[in-house]
Amino acid sequence: MKARRLEGVGIVITRPREPAEALAAALACEGARPIVFPALAIEDVAPSAATEDALAHLERATLAIFVSAHAVDKGVAAARLRRPWPAALRVAAVGEATAEALRNSGFARVISPPERHDSEGLLALPELAAVRGSHVLIFRGEGGRERLREVLQERGATVAYVECYRRVKPRADPATLIAAWKRGEIQAVSALSGETLENFVAMIGPAGSALLGSATLVVPHEAIGSHREARRFARVVVAPHGAEGLAQALSGIRVAP
Secondary structure, three states: OOOOOOOOEEEEEEEOOHHHHHHHHHHHHHOEEEEOOOEEEEOOOOOHHHHHHHHHHHHOOEEEEEHHHHHHHHHHHHHHHOOOOOOOOEEEEHHHHHHHHHHHHOOOOOOOOOOOOOOHHHHOOOOOOOOOOOOEEEEEHHHHHHHOHHHHHHHOOEEEEEEEEEEOOOOOOOOHHHHHHOOOOOEEEOOHHHHHHHHHHHHHHHHHOOOHHOOOOOEOHHHOOOOHHHHHOOOOEEOOOHHHHHHHHOOOOOOOO
16 A cells, blocks of 8 residues: 555644644545644624724725635625625735635635735735725734735725634643654644744643754745744744645655654
8 A cells, every 4th residue: 555645744733623623634634643733713703883884885995805714704704794795896815725715705706816825925916006096995803914904005095904803822731732742743833824823832831842843833934934933943844825735845754763
């Protein structure tokens, strides 16, 4: 029987529970030993007055930008509870996972960067270059980077946020994870954001942090790889998008006999 390409590779998946479980199943099919340890959770928030106004008058907007798949799931559902999505309102996504979530939600035409899956990649597209006089809605969680808003305002757009969820640090006992790590069963940790990485390091505490130097950190782009907490790891690998991209990155990791 041919060996699977990730045979025996232990990978900690830190994304929220539901997508983490789906990714774990895909990696297990390749022979990996995934450990689901969410370092980020998504919670609903009560809509603010500004959010209610934006959702009730979507036809005023020229462009709706979604910063994550969670923003799509929460934001589109909230909008459609109030009224049909305006046919003329264009949608854009920061990254392919978010674009895929929009397509799965019924949007046939999605503006999304083909290569660099971040705010800078989206801002580099011609569709976001000439926005003077436009009204842009950014669907996101509470807080977060201000780069999109700042640049679009500099280009002459009016920008408002639709904050439809919050990110929180889960409570979890890391004892089982740390025990597996000490047995040599973990070779890599996957983190999708700097916030997730910070949460993970805090959650595993000093005992877990002492083990980071034995593992590879796998991230979706270089900005996360340059995070201060990333320096604790043996090395950092930037993986292509999706489960297949992560599998490709993990396939270069050797497992000690």
